[in-house]
Amino acid sequence: MVVSPVHFIAVPLLAAFLMPILAKVNKNLLRIVPGIVLTYLGYVSVVLMNRVATEGTIIEVLAGWSAPWGINLVYTPFTGFLATLMIAMSFLIWLYSFKFKKVDDEPALKYFILQLMLTTGSVGLVLTGDIFNFFVFMEIIALSSYALTAFYRDRNGAEAAFKYLLIGAFASTLFLLAIVLLYSQVGTLNMAEISVRMHDVPTSMKVSILVLFLVGIGIEAEMFPLNGWAPDAYSQAPSPVGVAFAALVVKAGVYGLVRITYTLFGIEGSGIGPFLIIMGGITLVMAEITALKQTSLKRMLAYSSIGQMGFVLIAFGIGTHEAVFGAIFLMFNHAIIKGLLFMSGSYLVYNTPNKEIKYLSGYGMKMPVISLFFSLGALAIVGLPPFAGFWSKLYILLAAADGALYGLIALILVVSIIEIVYYFRVVGRLYFGKPAEGSIMRKPTVGGMIAMSILAIAILVVGFYPDIITGYIDAAASSILNTDEYIKNALGAVNELTPVENIIQ
Amino acid sequence: MILFTISIVVLAVILIGVAVYAVMQKDLLFAVIATGIMSLILSVLFFLMQAPDVALTEAAIGIALTTIIFVITIRNTSRREDEVPILKESDASEMDDKQKAKI
Amino acid sequence: MENIDFNQILSIAIYGSAVGLILIGLYAVLMKKHLTKIIIGLSIIDAGIHLLFIAIGYISNGTSPIFSEKGISLVSEGTKMVDPVPQALVLTAIVIGFGVTAVALSLVIRLYRHHQTARIDQIKTLKW
Amino acid sequence: MRKLLVLFLLAVIAFSLYKPLSTIEFGADRMGSIENPTTVGAYYLSKTPSELSVANVITAIVVNYRGFDTLGEVSVLFLAATGLGSILYRRRKEGEHSISISKPSSQLLQAGSKLIYPAILVLGAYVFIHGHLTPGGGFQGGAIIATGILLMMMSYKDFHLNHTVLTWIESLAGITFATIGIAGLIVGKTFLENFMPIGTLNDLFSGGIIPIIYIAVGFKVAAELAGVLDTLLSIKEK
Numbered sequence: 001m002v003v004s005p006v007h008f009i010a011v012p013l014l015a016a017f018l019m020p021i022l023a024k025v026n027k028n029l030l031r032i033v034p035g036i037v038l039t040y041l042g043y044v045s046v047v048l049m050n051r052v053a054t055e056g057t058i059i060e061v062l063a064g065w066s067a068p069w070g071i072n073l074v075y076t077p078f079t080g081f082l083a084t085l086m087i088a089m090s091f092l093i094w095l096y097s098f099k100f101k102k103v104d105d106e107p108a109l110k111y112f113i114l115q116l117m118l119t120t121g122s123v124g125l126v127l128t129g130d131i132f133n134f135f136v137f138m139e140i141i142a143l144s145s146y147a148l149t150a151f152y153r154d155r156n157g158a159e160a161a162f163k164y165l166l167i168g169a170f171a172s173t174l175f176l177l178a179i180v181l182l183y184s185q186v187g188t189l190n191m192a193e194i195s196v197r198m199h200d201v202p203t204s205m206k207v208s209i210l211v212l213f214l215v216g217i218g219i220e221a222e223m224f225p226l227n228g229w230a231p232d233a234y235s236q237a238p239s240p241v242g243v244a245f246a247a248l249v250v251k252a253g254v255y256g257l258v259r260i261t262y263t264l265f266g267i268e269g270s271g272i273g274p275f276l277i278i279m280g281g282i283t284l285v286m287a288e289i290t291a292l293k294q295t296s297l298k299r300m301l302a303y304s305s306i307g308q309m310g311f312v313l314i315a316f317g318i319g320t321h322e323a324v325f326g327a328i329f330l331m332f333n334h335a336i337i338k339g340l341l342f343m344s345g346s347y348l349v350y351n352t353p354n355k356e357i358k359y360l361s362g363y364g365m366k367m368p369v370i371s372l373f374f375s376l377g378a379l380a381i382v383g384l385p386p387f388a389g390f391w392s393k394l395y396i397l398l399a400a401a402d403g404a405l406y407g408l409i410a411l412i413l414v415v416s417i418i419e420i421v422y423y424f425r426v427v428g429r430l431y432f433g434k435p436a437e438g439s440i441m442r443k444p445t446v447g448g449m450i451a452m453s454i455l456a457i458a459i460l461v462v463g464f465y466p467d468i469i470t471g472y473i474d475a476a477a478s479s480i481l482n483t484d485e486y487i488k489n490a491l492g493a494v495n496e497l498t499p500v501e502n503i504i505q
Numbered sequence: 506m507i508l509f510t511i512s513i514v515v516l517a518v519i520l521i522g523v524a525v526y527a528v529m530q531k532d533l534l535f536a537v538i539a540t541g542i543m544s545l546i547l548s549v550l551f552f553l554m555q556a557p558d559v560a561l562t563e564a565a566i567g568i569a570l571t572t573i574i575f576v577i578t579i580r581n582t583s584r585r586e587d588e589v590p591i592l593k594e595s596d597a598s599e600m601d602d603k604q605k606a607k608i
Numbered sequence: 609m610e611n612i613d614f615n616q617i618l619s620i621a622i623y624g625s626a627v628g629l630i631l632i633g634l635y636a637v638l639m640k641k642h643l644t645k646i647i648i649g650l651s652i653i654d655a656g657i658h659l660l661f662i663a664i665g666y667i668s669n670g671t672s673p674i675f676s677e678k679g680i681s682l683v684s685e686g687t688k689m690v691d692p693v694p695q696a697l698v699l700t701a702i703v704i705g706f707g708v709t710a711v712a713l714s715l716v717i718r719l720y721r722h723h724q725t726a727r728i729d730q731i732k733t734l735k736w
Numbered sequence: 737m738r739k740l741l742v743l744f745l746l747a748v749i750a751f752s753l754y755k756p757l758s759t760i761e762f763g764a765d766r767m768g769s770i771e772n773p774t775t776v777g778a779y780y781l782s783k784t785p786s787e788l789s790v791a792n793v794i795t796a797i798v799v800n801y802r803g804f805d806t807l808g809e810v811s812v813l814f815l816a817a818t819g820l821g822s823i824l825y826r827r828r829k830e831g832e833h834s835i836s837i838s839k840p841s842s843q844l845l846q847a848g849s850k851l852i853y854p855a856i857l858v859l860g861a862y863v864f865i866h867g868h869l870t871p872g873g874g875f876q877g878g879a880i881i882a883t884g885i886l887l888m889m890m891s892y893k894d895f896h897l898n899h900t901v902l903t904w905i906e907s908l909a910g911i912t913f914a915t916i917g918i919a920g921l922i923v924g925k926t927f928l929e930n931f932m933p934i935g936t937l938n939d940l941f942s943g944g945i946i947p948i949i950y951i952a953v954g955f956k957v958a959a960e961l962a963g964v965l966d967t968l969l970s971i972k973e974k
Contacts, residue, residue: 006927009804010918013811017910020903062804064920064929069779071804110822117815124808132697136808139704143812146711147819153826155722159731161823162715166646169708170637173653176701177630180657183694184664184760187767187775205756510614510621517625524629524652528636533644540648547655550622555672555690556662557871558794559698561863563658565879566706570961571651573886577968578644578713582720586642619762627753631746638742665777668763673793674871675785675937689793691767691777696797700809703875703957707816710964714823717971 003044005060005073005127008083012037012120016113023109030109031098034116038091041123045084052080053475057489059129067129067490068190074129074490077475081328082126082255089247089335090119092454096343097240098447111151115244118144122248126255129490131182131264132189134256135175141220141249142168148241149233160232167219167229175216178209185209192490195263195483206265210272213260220253222309224283234302235355239346242298246305246338251331254309258316263483267319276317281411284310288418296355297345300422301338304381307415308334314412315396318403325470325477326395332469333380333388333462340455341377343448344370348430350442357426361433366441371430373452378423380459383416388462513553520546531586533579541572615668622663629656643716643726647709654705658698665694776801789934790868790943798873799946799953803928806949807913809875810956814910817960820967841891849891856884864954868943874950878957885962889969897966902959909956916945916952 015037022029052058058075059067066072075083093115121140128134146168150161183189185205186197198206218226234242261272284307291303308330315327347370352359364371380387383394393416400408444452462469479485520543527539544567551560629652636649673692716726723731768774770782780797790796798806863870864877888895920929935942 004921004927006921009807010914010927013807014911014914014918016811017814017907017914021907024900024903061926062928063800063802064926065801069776069783070801107822107825110818110825113818114815114822117811117818120811130805132700132802133805133808136700136704136805136812139708139812140808140815143707143711143815143819146715147815147822150715150718150823155719158715158718158722158823162643162712162719165708165712165715166637166650169650169712170653172708173650173657176654177657177660179697180661180664180694181756183661183697184766187777189693189697189776202756202759205759208752208756211752506614510617513618514621517621520625521628521632524632524655527648527652528632528640528645533642533648536645536648540651543652543655547659550659551662554662554666555670556665556695556698557672557674558792558873558876559658559662559695559702561872561876562699562702562879565876565883566702567655569883569886570879570965571706571709573965574710574713574968575644575648577965577971578716581717581971582644582726583642586640586645615761615763622762623757623760627750627757630753631750634746634749635742638745639739663762664760664766666763667765667767672871673781675791675793688765689781691775692780692793692797693775693777696794696802699794699798699875700802700805703809704812707812710816710968711819711823714820714968717968718823 003047005048005058005075005083006062007044008041008087008123008127009120011040012116016116016120019109019113019116027108030112034094034112035091035098037116038087038094038119041087042091045080045087048075049080049084049472052077053472057479057485059489068188068193071128071130071133072190072490073127074192074486075127076479076486076489077472078328078477078479079126079255081472081476082251082331083123085332085335086119086122086126086248086251089243089339090115092339092451093240093243093247095447096243096445096451097238099445107151110147111238114144114148114151115240118148118244118248122252125252129191130189131179131191131194134191135172135179138172138175138217138220138256141252142172145233145241145245145249148244149237151238151241152236154236156232157236160229160236164229164233167226171216171219171226174212178212178216181205181209181212190490191259191263192487195266195487196491198264198266210261210265213264214257217253217256217260220249221257221313222250222253222283222306223257223279223313224286224310227283227287227306230306231299231302234305235296235298239342242301242346243339243342246342247335250305250309251335254312254316254331257313258480261316262480263486266483273317273319276313277405277408278317280310280313280315280317281408282310283307283313284415285411288415292418292422294422295357297349297357297360297426298342298355300357300426301341301345304419304422305334305338307419308338308381311393311396311412314408315399318396318399318405319481320399320402321477321481322395322402323399324481325473326392326399328473328476328480329395329470330389330392332473333392336455336458336462337377337381337389340373340452340459341381343452343455344373344377347442347444347448348374357429360426360429362430362435363433364431365435369449370444370452373456375427375430376456376459378427380463382419382423386463388459388466390463391466509553513550516546516550516553520550533584533586534576536586537572537575537579540575541568544568544571622659626656626660626663629653629659632656641727641729643719643728644713646728647712647716650712651705651709654701658701661694661698661701665691667691785937787934788930788943788946789937789939790946791938792868792870792873794871795868795873795946795950796943799868799949800928800930803917803949806953807917807928810910810913810953813957813960814906817906817963817967820964824967824971841893845891849887853884853888856887857881860884860954860958864951865947866940867950867954868947869938869940874953875957877954878959879961881954881958882961882965885958886965889965897962899966902963902966905955906959906963909952909959912952913949913956916949 060073125137287307294300315323349355380389383389527536530536548560548563633649633653670688670690673689767778773779784796860877860881863872867873917928930944932944934944
């Protein structure tokens, strides 16, 4: 059996269905199985990334019906890059949460299943080439995130989950409505085919569909008016889940936004680009100003995460190769840096009331390694050289300068200063605050230390030698910008069955 | 054709009426039963529009199972939409001031 | 009687009731304060969208897409079958909707356990 | 004030939905011809009898053409059952038991339920075994079986599902589904592709892997829905 993209979905699903039985045999299998699955998927990722670099886009046909008749998986350099990133981050999250719960506790079973399903949903959403299948994976992500947010049996978790559920269920309903209207116009569900037939759709219909899609997917991408769920969910969910939100869910959301705007509707000359820039700008400013006011560390990190997504939206809105390159680089950086910040941050605030920053005085001496990790993450995310975050911000600024968007450059610089202020407030308190008495430190687990060290090393390595990653990102940026190639690849074999000029009016 | 049109129009009108009733009714049990009836009408409409599979799904899931999980929820929570919270001793200490002022 | 446009009436009735359901559900989601009522609103929106999708797939005088004993010949004789794709998708959507509703209601029960109330205006302890 | 705002919003939505919907003619044939399909729907209608030998085109779409969706859909139900258990989980305290305090149901109801319970189970099984021939299938049949179990749970207070059996059924059905999919890869075809003889149309043993998958889906859906209902019904009353 040759490795193929469908392994990303079939293998973890098989494992998830198997886990309830395995739990009855031996409880310890529970936490080992996700690791084995993710290791295998890492191997698949490596093989496929090499194959996609040499042979170009990989199309996997499912159930023997090639697109547009059946569902297909499209493994382009872009989707492959995101899938690899998600698998790698899931593996680190698994390491981090290895000792998360005692396995004889019943919820541990559910925790590991839900995390595995969250990974499956995110990777599936990125790889699928079918809009309704996309919706199904969106629901898989959504349901597992609701359950994980409410995982702790306290009142705030349930409330955050309910808020998330209300916004999320509403959004996915609108997404379904968009699919309904789209199907009535184009008579197909394959994204490449939709893109071909989109030219004949009347403008008023197009606008309605686009708005519904943007609202539907904007939730997961944390776009401005729809991100009310994020701070609560991030701060109330168990800490590995916070990492998973930043590294998987939001990435999947942004991917969906980009796929829908770039491939389905076309970014050029449609007014979508400026719209994305404006929405991204509002998201960025609102989030960073709110982050400045936060007293709880996790909420501050959550708002900072929303702000970063604003950056990504701006960059995708500019739409040049350089900007898209910067955006994908930032997505990668955000995953590893926010991952490190959340992991180290949750150890810092483990025993402080309400996770408040003001109790963190002098932790730099008490928890030196964790504080060091947190400070590294803070330095990297605000974009100081020579850390990873610097390069992505630089590319986005250069792209903005190319497009003569000087207002945008000023905005980004001002926001960066705000970022520096609130991150250094925490770092300063860690190292220069007066140590408080009597607080009990949480000793990090071995798995957690390994995960954080890997992330810290990744940040440093990418910071000093960005070349090891830029090749992949460059290929990814070219692949998302080249819609025609996507269509050609996805529909390739069956073009004689769907003559493009034979489109229904 | 005439019979088909008349039945669809009548069902559509009842559908809207039942949905409005479900939203306006303060007694949640009645509201849930109204949504069950809504599912029933929907199921008939699906059947009339040549979708027997969907009609069967809506009948089994929409009418029976969704209604029953709503009823179980109402049994475990409150039945009136304008309910007054019942407070236990242990929870009273955790209330905020606004809530205390209300009672 | 001949000049009555049945399709016109039907489209108003079906599309109107589908959009009506969506709007009624939206009203409940936005205005109502009781958590259970909000979930009822969500399921009403869902119902409206399902109805709309089936209506889009419907073809006048079509038959259901199931081949009977002599079904295959029906195709060539010009009798039309309605579009099967919306039906398959609505089937999926109904099942997914049930899953979401079940999780939502379990959260309502959880919130009631913590707060002894299911009204949204009395349990907002988290900041927006 | 809030009401006015919401009504205004609803009016805007109604208007923006009215415009696109007015261009979609009700009952019009948007599919194109069966002989020369330009939409997926027409293509499915033209291919299903000859290539899959499945009488019910919806089943063919749900299980074969878009079988990957169904795998996702089954996972959604699985997630809902898992998530429900995780959200409502409560550690049992000493001396706490889950016997509900409501009064037992009447003799008439109990006798009646006992009478129709097997009939409902048979009906459910019939629906999902004949999913490729008649309307219905795994989801509908599973839901029907779940309603039968629900009837018993409500009329007999001491009717308890065996959780171990439920878990096994659910897991084995899910594994069957995923394994059949992977088996397609192993024999050199694609994931979830049919690799068995398709038989003749309208035969019980036709459609290759489609009935097998739908039966597995039926068992899985029944077990999951019963699990959901059992979790909800066994909540300790206040």
